[in-house]
Amino acid sequence: MKRGLGFLAALLFALWTATAQALVSFTVSDIRLEGLQRVSPGLVFRNFPVNTGDHITDGRLAEAIRKLFKSGYFDDVSAARDGDVLVLQLRERPAVSLIRLEGNSVIKDDDLMKGLEQSGLKEGEVFKRATLDRIRLDLVQIYTNQGRYGADVSTEVETLPGNRVAVNLTIDEGDEARIQHINIVGNNAFSDEELKELFEMELPDFWSFYTKSDRYAREKLEGDLERLRSYYLDRGYVNFSIDSRQVSISPDNKSIFITINVSEGDLHTVRDVDIAGEMVVPESELAELLRLESGDIYSRKELNKGRDALIKRIGDDGYLFANVSPVPEVHDDKTVSIRYYLNPGKRTYVRRINIKGNTRTTDDVIRREMRQMEAAIASSEKIEQSKVRLEKTGFFAEVNVETLPVTGTEDQVDLTYSVVEQQSGSLAASVGYSQGDGVLLGFSIEQDNFLGSGKNIGISITSTDSTTEYSFKSRDPYYTVDGVSRGYEVYYRKRDFDEDDTSAYSTDEIGAGMNFGYPIDDFQRLNFGATLEQVSINTAQQTPQEVTDFLASEGDNYLNLIGKFSWRDNHLNRGLLPTRGYSQSTSLELALPGSDLSYYRLQYNLKAYKPINEDETWIATGWSRLGYGGEFGSNRYPFYKHFFAGGMRSVRGFKANTLGPKDTPTAGNEAEPFGANLLITGGLELIFPTPFTAGSGKVRTLAFIDAGNVFSTDCATGSTGCDEGVELEEIRYSTGLALSWLTPLGPLSFVLATPLNEKDGDETESFQFTFGRTF
Template sequence: MKRYLLSLLVGCAAIPYVALADTFVVSDIRINGLQRVSAGTVFNSIPVGAGDEVDDQTVVETTRALFKTGYFQDIRLSRDGNILVISVVERPAISSIDIDGNKAIETKKLLEGLKQAGLSQGEIFQKATLEAVRLELERQYVGQGRYGVKVNTDVEPLPRNRVALKINIKEGAVAKIKHINIVGNKVFPTDDLLELFELQPSGMFSFYSNDDKYSREKLSGDLERLRSYYFDRGYVNFNIASTQVSISPDKEKVYITVNVNEGNKFTIKDVKLAGDLVVPETEMKSLVGVKEGQTFSRKELTKTEEQILQRLGNEGYTFANVNTIPQPHDNNTVSITFFVDPGKRTYVRRVNFVGNTKTEDEVLRREMRQMEGAWASTDKIEQSRTRLERLGYFKQVNVETPAVPGTTDQIDVNYAVEEQPSGSVQATLGFSQGSGLILGGNISQSNFLGTGNKVNLGLNTSKVRTLYRFGFIDPYYTVDGVSRGFNVFYRTTDFEEADISNYSTDVWGGDVTFGYPISETERLSFGFGLDNTDVSTGSNTAQQIVDFIDKEGDSFLNYKFNLGWNESTLNRGILATDGYSQSIGLELALPGSDLKFYKLNYTGQIFTPITEKLTLHLKTNLGYGDSFGGTSELPFYENYYAGGFGSVRGFKNNTLGPRAVRKDNNDDDPIGGNILVEGTAEVIFPMPFIKDQRSVRSAVFLDAGNVFDSDCGDDEKNCSNADFGELRYSLGFGVTWITGLGPLTFSLAKGLNADSSDETEVFQFALGQSF
């Protein structure tokens, strides 16, 4: 500002003869000294032109207008006859910016910050701006706890009125916390209070957690947690009197002292509701979570506010307010009043979608429970968002409800989605240890061409299986959400290559299935199908299989009926982190089939957050099958198998449970059984060094399971009826990554109680298949 005034005075002093008495009419304007700034910019900035009269006031206004542009560091006005001469000295332009020494803050981010401050290549250089930026950089580093930071700047003049800026940063080390002390606490021990803090004095594992590096923002969060701890336990008058942060002379150690005043513990005397209760008062009172005689808790008050707001939001009062008014009394009691201001009922003008570059709007819109033109329901808006996430097409779904400009009772509901690869197999190339190299040309999409339809088409071949298939499911066959799907296939399987007994099957068939929604989270399904199975045995097939074929034959045409029920409250269709799902399925061979049998299956899983970053995942898979009518036993090719991915990791695929002895020697092969018991407990945690966790899952797990047989034959080994004492356990670590080629999954696991007949496998992986 001083420089501006000085230049203005110098500019005015340079034309002492242009005084009020020497007023003249400008015939032309001449500009001297321009290099980069165009003459048009000057003419557009000054308040005088040819034909205008110039006086003292005009000179002052012209000089002020030119300085205001920021392009000039000196301005002089003079007169040549009736020509107004404007002589300027331009500020230099920034030719380059070089930043050196920064590690904690990326150069790209620093350059972006400089650009926002007006320092970037090609911009006009102002020394005051550079100094302000230098001070701001130091402040940013100090905020990280780098008190020894030094930021030096150098301005190098260049030809043609340009400058090169050099910023040299010596970041220094982050000051480490040596000691944290809380003074004034009498009710709670200091050690208990310090456990609330994210910041901690240097310890054995501080190199990993970085909790000993001082940060102003982290300290603010710790102090807020401390306040909440007291407020949630009845200390209404608690306050933090002061906080001192001391730094050692070498600026590498930090000492933190927090002085507190605890006050007395308060209990609730009475609870009242006030304001405009648009919802029946009895219903509103049921939402109040605090009662007379309870210890005062700010957490419970906040929870009550949220519940009342949620209820009002469901009735369309989107902009409602609930204010809690505590009134302390001298006897350490407090009266609580919840004042309700519902505001106007709000209606939805439009529901909009952005980010669905592949998926059609119709696919998203049919999941909506919040309708346009209806009053806005918080519950329905959130329910619609959850339904979009459950589709499995999107990494993330966010929703905003901005008010419609110019109105007080309308909002728009805007859903922002981020597409992700959908479908369990999307590649023509895959590999798994159980099946080897998987080759094929196929389409397997859960969101085919963005229509929401599920399509499977193509050929897959491996050393175990060759499969031709075509499947199609329309999840909205009717507008009510009734689904219809059909599937046709031809499949050959060599079970010996899958570490099972020496036989192969040749199967063709198809089915039609319908699904009917019975609630927001539940569906019933039923279907009919048929399959024809031809069995071929090898030269050394298990005796049990030979005996079955001798009784029943080696070619079977079966008509099947399928009935199922499933429920899901999972928050996402792929890599869920919250909620549960369960399903029950019955497969029944109908009268007229060559074989009579049934299979009953149950699967269930639940995700429960443990902490902000850890999630507990529990899963179980149960199955039971048996024959009826004239069929002697469950067909061997319908048996259950266990071991490997999706089962008990750490054991080879399909190798657990009963083993059948080959007819020509004492060797044995897995034969499976009619009873399946499997369970998994996982702790899911963020994958280190991965920014986007939405497509990656890492977990430590404990698997348990086995296959049993209710009718063990004399030629079966390792066979027993359901016996939990025979369950196999494994412990390990696994990762799943959703890639453009399909899921990539691997695990490292150790079988904990394998016996001599079990086949273990520590490392297992697959590409192009979902488990």
């Protein structure tokens, strides 16, 4: 009986083996897919490594099925044989028909859906449980990194008809954990308060709701620790180390406690400093660039500044790829020896200079500012100087330069200057309003880069309450290839000073002139020219005695040939909204011999910028505007050439042109500002980051203090009640906030100001604005 059962088992095993061999051991003539609904056949064949004509075995078939299953698109995969046709029987995983979000507010729905899509969860796609589980963990980690340690994400998969599912994500974002304590252990050289000031993370204070500085984040902690390390290394503690950091969370996940353990080590000084390697520049010249000397407290910051200075100096002589390695050697006597190893490499030449991004400005306008030439020795100084000159044109919002080695050579580079165009002029048309001028009707355009040519063109057809003007001016800054400029000006101007809240008289002015400019160097420029001008004075019933007395002496029509001379020294890094450097200018307007009047008018302007921090977001600035006018011989200084103070470009907070001496009032009228021949104004400003602009280079905010006034040095040409000379008690002061915005049509500036010492009779304005000028 047992022998019969054994025989039967052997027979069944042989039949099963024969059947299996018949199923898998054959040459595939075709592959048929069954059960597909949404998944494309192409996706199946890409993940199933068996093709028509292949001879398959059981091992190969099993491996192919496993690979297809791992694609994640199927719940079940099986194979059958129909003759020489391989039949794949597939059961697809359900498709995601709907994704529901609930509870999220910190991460908006659109941002969260984009993140889910990038992670592989998207409506219409095949549902994968593993993907959903990974997304849940990733979301929890994202909230944790934001300091929301109590965050939780729950998921639910709802089955829908048609082999579809809805995925429900319920998010409990939790509260942000706040830093309640920062403890530094092991510090003796510096106090806790001094070290904590280095940290971006802080304990809660009044501004925490805005700054979020009391929120913990791992990246913020790493940045704070690096600042702490640099602080010690820059102050002589060579062996400083951060031994450990502990971050503890309260049981309710709402409070963070940070402990940092440090070892300061000893204070080290510099024993000696030397330079080794190939000296392509005299060693004595290089040594003068080093920031550290024997006896100084060691500083890693100064060490690196010395390295950068050596690289730049060697680069100025054409060794752009010089390598300078500073190596400090620490001694047991608490001193450090520093050696700079120089490897200048080969002298480099510029093969080609490429220009990118100039959609409006022509290439030649950019190339004429280049101080680095093609086929010449590459110079770090000239490359940077070319960049600065482009920035100072005012045509570009941003200028970057990239140095690229030429493939296949060791001594050639290509330079690529990338520019971002910006509005370099202003446009006004139709109806507008301006404080000081009132209603504006007309059209004016001022373009410093006309049609991308680099030329300045100005056309004005303007009518305001106080001024009617028709003018045309043109200036070519490169009239010659050497940078000699030439300009023209033709104008007709009618000014009603009474409408400008000054004395009651008006002028008609017709003039034409030409001027030339000569560059002294890359920073200084001389300009001179001449204008032939016809001026007529018109009086009114309220015209003050000072004007009528002048007209009785000098007449009311003057034909003057006016010489104009100026000098400018510009070291600003940009034409608009500069961040560092200074600019000063002096100008002289002089009535030349043969003119009906004899006078001169001298002005001086200064503006300086000094960054306070390294990223140049906090900047201290100072400005001054001075003027003086006088007469020659028996002629009197013309009153219509007086200086005025008050307004946007003077002492802000006081109404434009209202400071200084006033005229003698006529019967029934009040005294009006008359101006004077001496101008003294100036101020200090603090530029600070503009809130909510994310570092935009088109907006600038600042706090300011202004001071100044106008004074008369000769009361014979001033008002009858004026006091001669400068009186310090008459200096006016104001303070406030200002904002400049580079709009597509030109700069727009606003001021909120408060006078600090206004007196009876002063006219003040707390809000002022202007279009076409920046601060």
